[in-house]
Amino acid sequence: NLHTAGAISITGVSKSFGKLKALDDVSLELEPGSVTVILGPSGSGKSTLLRTINHLERVDEGYIQIDGDYIGYQRRGDKLYELKEQAILRQRINVGYVFQNFNLFPHLTVLENLIEAPIAHRQLSRHEAIDRAGELLDVVGLRHKADAWPRHLSGGQQQRIAIARALMLNPRVMLFDEPTSALDPELVGEVLDVIKKLARSGTTLVIVTHEVGFAREVADNVVFMVDGRIVEQGSSNQVLNQPRHERTKRFL
Numbered sequence: 133n134l135h136t137a138g139a140i141s142i143t144g145v146s147k148s149f150g151k152l153k154a155l156d157d158v159s160l161e162l163e164p165g166s167v168t169v170i171l172g173p174s175g176s177g178k179s180t181l182l183r184t185i186n187h188l189e190r191v192d193e194g195y196i197q198i199d200g201d202y203i204g205y206q207r208r209g210d211k212l213y214e215l216k217e218q219a220i221l222r223q224r225i226n227v228g229y230v231f232q233n234f235n236l237f238p239h240l241t242v243l244e245n246l247i248e249a250p251i252a253h254r255q256l257s258r259h260e261a262i263d264r265a266g267e268l269l270d271v272v273g274l275r276h277k278a279d280a281w282p283r284h285l286s287g288g289q290q291q292r293i294a295i296a297r298a299l300m301l302n303p304r305v306m307l308f309d310e311p312t313s314a315l316d317p318e319l320v321g322e323v324l325d326v327i328k329k330l331a332r333s334g335t336t337l338v339i340v341t342h343e344v345g346f347a348r349e350v351a352d353n354v355v356f357m358v359d360g361r362i363v364e365q366g367s368s369n370q371v372l373n374q375p376r377h378e379r380t381k382r383f384l
């Protein structure tokens with residue numbers, strides 16, 4: 133399951149909500165299979181950045197490419213045209229997204245949570261979906277919970293299921309927005325372990341987290357954001373061990 137795809141290129145992206153500039157001229161280049169951790173204080177634009185990568189937020193300026201495909205816009209000649217809904221849906225297949233709050237469907241079993249959308253959207257046959265779900269439940273160590281209801285699982289187990297669900301279509305890129313922030317401390321490790329496994333699989337990962345120890349272990353690159361801007365980016369070793377920016381130093 134080794135990808136050679138998953139390069140992300142973010143060029144001059146800005147995004148405002150009214151007068152508030154949530155993203156201010158953000159540029160970032162991520163190599164296929166790389167693991168990037170985004171750090172920064174609350175309100176610095178981390179979630180907005182992830183949301184723009186997955187078309188959940190429209191950019192005001194700049195553009196984002198995944199393996200050369202424009203997110204939100206496509207270029208023809210020297211003009212940018214906004215992508216149609218169908219093209220956006222096609223691209224979203226290549227990006228898995230995991231939120232703080234799991235968002236499992238409460239009225240579906242674990243297995244149904246995994247297979248429902250890919251079957252409904254005709255992305256996988258029922259047979260393929262069940263096979264793939266079985267493999268992924270093994271990856272997250274929860275095959276024995278296939279027929280359980282989400283409410284009977286711990287938060288850590290629910291988040292591991294949410295990760296498996298995001299992997300169903302074998303995305304080139306996985307985005308994590310504070311995947312352990314809603315968990316009891318004793319359940320954080322089991323979710324981070326699954327993400328570490330993914331980090332070794334060749335999928336490009338972008339992870340917003342406050343777990344600096346985890347970032348040290350797993351990140352190739354670390355990005356530090358303040359007020360919608362990237363104030364520091366570099367190798368994990370450089371940013372975490374020799375931070376240059378005053379705000380990064382204070383944060384760590």
Ligand code: ADP
Nearest residue numbers: 149152154172173174175176177178179180181
């Ligand atoms: P972070 O994830 O780093 O905490 P966010 O990206 O969620 O930051 O938010 C960045 C800024 O944009 C914050 O000031 C937030 O209040 C604002 N913001 C985010 N989403 C919206 C929205 N949909 N409408 C208005 N303001 C928003």
Ligand code: MG
Nearest residue numbers: 178179180309
């Ligand atoms: Mg956030």
